[in-house]
Amino acid sequence: MLPAERQKKILSWLQQEGHLKISDLSRRLQVSEMTVHRDVRVLADQGRVVKTYGGISLASPPAEVPGRGNDTCAYCRRPVDDRLSMTANLADGIVETYCCPHCALLACAHRPSQPRNLLGRDFLLGHTVGAAAGWYVMGADMPTLCCEPQVLLFGERRDAERFARGFGGEIFDFDEATREIQLRMNRPNTASCHQEAGRK
Known part of the structure; x- marks a missing residue:
């Protein structure tokens, strides 16, 4: 070939x-x-x-759609910090940026057929990680000044485990994290996200 x-x-x-x-x-x-x-x-x-x-x-093609740029989260409308952000290539060719894995997981839960491609950065090492292959630490005791419950993305399970040993939190794969974030968002007084403003 x-x-x-x-x-x-x-x-x-x-x-x-x-x-x-x-x-x-x-x-x-x-x-x-x-x-x-x-x-x-x-x-x-x-x-x-x-x-x-x-x-x-x-690769994510550049797209400028109101509310879907790189400076504002497509889910909660918070400002986007590159260190925590995740980017989704939707089936219709639009690129959405989320401020953190928390919002990216919620967006995936609300549109299970999309996104086609979701990428983020390893919290410790900074390299690109495909969301489906990533490991998520939820509820760690480390302030990141983003949505609650806090969710951090790691490329390797062992890195997530080491981080959780030091800062607490539970470790989930992508599917587990998508389910767990929905459960935690429904608990009273435990969730903080402007999701209603950003929900499509």
């Missing part, structure tokens, strides 16, 4: 799945991981994909 054909397949799979691991691509394409890395480098140089921890995701 020619490089252009492999790259086309990679983009097609990313459209369907949002995030892919290099090892999975190697297996699917029946080529070495080094060959996959070369194909990914071409796509990254073209601005079509971004490298994430252990894999790749579709």
Whole structure:
């Protein structure tokens, strides 16, 4: 298979799945991981994909839609801090930015078919993490001045565990965190988010 054909397949799979691991691509394409890395480098140089921890995701095209810019959370309308922010590529091509994993998880819960691709930053290391592959620490005793209950994203479970040992909180995978944030938002006096203003 020619490089252009492999790259086309990679983009097609990313459209369907949002995030892919290099090892999975190697297996699917029946080529070495080094060959996959070369194909990914071409796509990254073209601005079509971004490298994430252990894999790749579709690049976010710039979009300026009122209430969906990079300076305001698409869910709660709070100002966005790049360190905690998450970005979603929606199926209709629009990009939404959320101030923190808390709001991103709530947005996913309200629109389970979207987003197609949700990316955030590892709280400790700062590298890009695909939301579905991430680990979430909820309720840690560390002020971040964002929505409550506080949710922090980590690329590796062991990093989330170490953080939770030091600062408390519970660890969840993406699906568990999406369910748990909804439960906690319904508890009286435990949630703080301007979600009603941001809800579509």
